[in-house]
Amino acid sequence: MMSGSQDQLEIKFRLTDGSDIGPINYPVATSVATLKENIIAQWPKENDNCPLTVKDIKLISAGRILENAKTVGECRSPLCDVPGGVTTMHVVVVQQLQEKEKKLTSDDHKKNRCVCVIL
DSSP, X not given: OHHHHHTEEEEEEEOTTSOEEEEEEEETTOBHHHHHHHHHHHOOTTOSXXXXXXXXXXXXXXXXXXXXXXXXXXXXXXXXXXXXXXEXXXXXXXXXXXXXXXXXXXXXXXXXXXXXXXX
């Protein structure tokens, strides 16, 4: 029976507003990209900032950004995972960050103009 629990990992996804998706059991062979697809499918409808693609999401576990090609088993941290416990992964929507950066840079250009007058 022990090997069965080691082949599965119970994961919950913490969204930026503090709400959670899950916990859900995933096989350790599940790719990070598949996790992201599941997050998009289960994203709460009341949240405005719904990611559209896998590239719009960054998953963070144990302080590391997870790569799409890696499996859940490869990303598992022995320091953070408690046997039989739930692993929490943080979800960041990238498109929000890019929009904020665009607003900041467009505002910065207006503020950083200097005018010289020679009399």
